[in-house]
Amino acid sequence: MDRLHQLFSTKKKDILNIYFTAGYPQLDATGKIILALEKAGVDLIEIGMPYSDPLADGPTIQESGQVALENGMTLPLLFEQIEQVRKESSVPLIMMGYFNQVMQYGEEAFLRKCKAVGVDGLILPDMPLDVYEKDYKALFEDIGMNIVFLITPQTSEERILKIDALSRGFIYMVSNSSITGAKTGISETQLAYFNRINQMQLNNPRLIGFGISNNETFRTACTYASGAIIGSAFIRALAKGNDLNETIASFVSMVKNETVLK
């Protein structure tokens, strides 16, 4: 069983997934951030592959991506960094990026490299479901790479069932119709949507993302799904903090509402 399935088979609740952009705030921060998040008790880490034109991301993530690219982040370098940190880390790692990045690397080469360095799954928000099914599903299965698809409040029931059938790992449940970082708090409409999806009894576990930023929103998300994903709020904390380890420890404890032991 891979690290991702291992996690979901042993932990059903309160899974905390943190997103960060590789190469931000410094080029060599990748490994340090992963180790600090793991130490702080984060269950799953999503590594953003910085992209020039991140359509599905909000301004916070886009700006962090621009800084990362200016710092010199590239895919080959990121793979090296992940390979290095894997020697000390056993937390499940997901890579999130745009399909063009994978295409230019070469789809098969990319998947094999992910597998080789210890990446457990991928989120490629602009890879169409039908293209995946027709052209890449067999390859993902052959290589043993997990794939995570998104659903939103507007996704039809029929399509959710199809996404559930094609997902391997978990389903990324977009909390509201917006790009990352855009809104805060969780509304009645969103709760109705969470309930509706809950009642569908999907095969894959779900993590709720977009607009999760603190203990309150994390708690709410956790009552309706297996856990939640935090991105923009974490990037903002990194931007403000001085010492990486300290910033990360206090951010994670803030989300989980634990007191940090000094």
Place this chain on the structure above:
Amino acid sequence: MQYTVDQRGYYGEFGGAFIPEMLYPNVAELRNLYIDLIYDESFQKEFQALLKDYVGRPSPLFLAKRLSKHYNTNIFLKREDLNHTGAHKINNTIGQILVAKRLGKKRIIAETGAGQHGVATATVCALMGIECIVYMGAIDIERQAPNVSRMRMLGAKVVPANSGSKTLKDATNEAIRDWINNPEDTHYIIGSVVGPHPYPDMVARFQSVISEEMKWQLKEQTGSENPSMIIACVGGGSNAAGAFYHYMENKEVRLVAVEAAGMGIHSGESAATSVLGTKGIIHGSRTLLMQTEDGQIIEPYSLSAGLDYPGIGPLHAHLIDTGRAEAVSITDDEALKAAYFLSKQEGIIPALESAHAFAALDKIKYSSEDIIVINLSGRGDKDLATYIKHFENYG
């Protein structure tokens, strides 16, 4: 060879809809409905009436005698510059605002480079009384100031895009983000034959009125529907798509797509996608685009805001890739020369974008018997500041 879009939304290997799930319902709705909607009788009636009485179509096909004499051939100008709002862009916005109305949308968003598409969108929104938000790169807001004022006067809100190169690509990103954030009541009027399927096909169909008219106008004036070649500038490629549309299957007609080479194709300051581009994804479509080995989109450059885009529409990628269309690259310098030259030769000040098409006459081979149609996509009013600035060197 099929040049129009196939069942799956592709032109050969180009096209498709590479969009995040958040956009899926809106794009799928359009995809399922657009053909039935736009060929519906009441739609066509309203569309044709507006093209005639509001836009002022048909646009004339004008034999440019002095230009023809200079180049020793026969040059016709398709006068899209005479349309209401001064460019071909309005053909598409009239079509899309009618689509938006029929889909019950209450809010319109658009991206713009030169501001022509923004003005054309603001115009149809005013005409229909619908809210309008236009995203425009901060650099373009500066260099196309008259169009920014026009949009505001027409009641549109102009929002600057401050990321990346602060030009058309980034304005498009911001518009897409807006659409993601407003999935229920908003229609995104894309201004060129770019974006996810069905946009490239829908926009090409609305612009195809250009070549539809060309056919009978040429027949009237030359005795034959077919020119020897059609020359059009390509930013995303909508005026070119419209000018080529009804001739794509007719191999006797040469199709010449003119791109902006900026300071020179290999200067690092260019937007010559067909030369510098490789296959990849931009704004939801698989096409040719300028990118690094790592798949990062390269910031383009052209003096002309409407051609300052690092990709081309998938239809053009297909036409060029299969050899059906020839691509020509024109520098800022060559385009400026052509603009001053046309002004003095024919009394027509072209848009800087369109000037690129005229400069191609110096780059391609033709004979004295040939009938050449140049799609004069827009007028130069918006570029007056640029023309005044360079007057010393070219005037």
